[in-house]
């Protein structure tokens with residue numbers, strides 16, 4: 001078995017060496033390798049700086065409720081809760097809205113509308129987050145406060161702005177995914193007597209599933225990782241919001257906002273400093289977990305094969 | 311039954327079709343006989359597919375199209391304003407040139423039509439429908455043990471028969487086939503032709519083909535298209551043995567086209 005393999009891979013006549021090809025191949029290889037290397041370095045750095053968090057602080061205290069770094073209390077529960085609320089809120093708003101908009105753009109909108117809307121959406125994607133945070137602060141927060149919340153700077157305010165930020169990504173990538181669904185699938189369904197909506201729901205969306213999941217993932221990634229907005233409009237209160245109908249309308253503080261707000265004040269090498277890196281590690285792990293989950297959802301390898309198999 | 315007594319399933323009267331300013335079909339007149347196989351032949355770009363897709367109004371999705379004249383299905387104009395296109399397509403199924411199964415299981419492909427048309431909500435009835443359709447498309451024996459497999463894993467000939475099963479699952483009255491065998495090897499092609507014969511016992515079939523032998527072998531009636539016009543329409547045996555027009559003759563003998 002292995003002998004025959006060897007034989008076929010070493011032909012008698014060696015082909016001429018194409019140096020141009022070799023150089024390009026080498027460059028591509030180097031580029032790919034350097035990406036991997038950079039990611040590895042980042043992770044190693046994170047680990048080196050943040051590891052004391054998990055070694056020096058007892059886990060019970062680490063996942064406790066109180067975040068008072070000055071008194072040496074590093075309970076991350078409130079920060080985790082803040083991130084979870086803001087991100088989940090943003091996702092619940094943005095995912096259905098984004099997918100429905102993509103469906104409208106891709107399947108229903110007449111060409112002239114598409115020509116106006118698509119560039120507009122790309123412009124939205126380019127608005128700096130500080131501008132959105134500012135808008136949220138001066139425009140959105142008062143509305144929310146007037147609606148009866150104790151303050152305008154709440155988890156919900158953050159979720160709304162983050163939802164808005166993630167929207168362009170979700171729309172344009174989902175739309176690409178819908179566009180990539182072969183026209184033959186649609187024709188097949190329509191020719192059977194399916195309505196346009198049945199065709200979209202039962203054939204087009206399932207066929208575009210992997211692309212749409214990727215769109216959602218990138219959207220969530222943006223919402224979790226966003227700092228500026230979280231810092232400006234979520235109220236910056238490191239406490240666990242009381243569970244109830246108004247859970248979204250209390251001030252919170254996210255993990256990213258904590259890092260950004262406190263990094264400037266800590267002494268390098270202090271425990272507080274390493275806890276901030278520890279939060280970074282947690283963020284990294286959460287994103288990684290979500291991505292793995294997404295890959296599971298779309299079925300990884302087999303999806304790619306199916307897509308090219310047509 | 312003599313040919314006069316066979317009822318017309320579809321009547322085409324002075325039918326013209328436009329893509330924007332371009333006239334793709336010019337005042338066609340022909341009958342499509344019930345439970346017979348009608349073949350449409352002609353050189354590339356002469357409008358065969360356009361005509362076929364006009365019969366179930368699949369062209370409707372293209373912007374800027376316009377139809378004139380009439381296509382009557384059982385005497386009713388399918389282009390009348392009150393016609394529900396979705397309902398029309400339930401009655402007139404279509405099989406495409408390139409096999410286009412959905413990226414779902416074999417079972418789900420066939421069950422698609424019965425499901426969207428809500429033909430049944432009983433699991434066992436649905437199963438029965440899927441089975442009968444697959445048997446009708448001469449595919450059952452090959453796939454009965456792997457109904458849950460992805461349809462994408464079938465070979466092209468099987469995929470095309472799956473598409474036929476998918477079409478007959480909703481029990482249409484007419485089946486349109488646009489070069490259904492052109493992507494298949496000779497054996498699979500014969501398979502599909504045999505299948506057409508069997509299907510013609512229950513369905514009215516219109517087939518577009520580039521293959522003269524196929525038209526001569528597999529059809530009862532043949533229409534010859536040229537530059538958007540119907541040059542000649544006749545019983546297949548008559549059209550191939552003694553064409554009335556010189557253009558037809560030179561095309562079917564391969565001197566033109």
Ligand SMILES: Nc1ncnc2c1ncn2[C@@H]1O[C@H](COP(=O)(O)OP(=O)(O)OP(=O)(O)O)[C@@H](O)[C@H]1O
Nearest residue numbers: 329332334352353354355356357358359360361372
């Ligand atoms: N969507 C469209 N828009 C504009 N013109 C079109 C469109 N589809 C087809 N045509 C034109 O209409 C004419 C007839 O095309 P059609 O596809 O019906 O020909 P056909 O006989 O099926 O050809 P083939 O044998 O190559 O499939 C051609 O000139 C073609 O260019």
Ligand SMILES: [Mg+2]
Nearest residue numbers: 358359360488
């Ligand atoms: Mg054609």
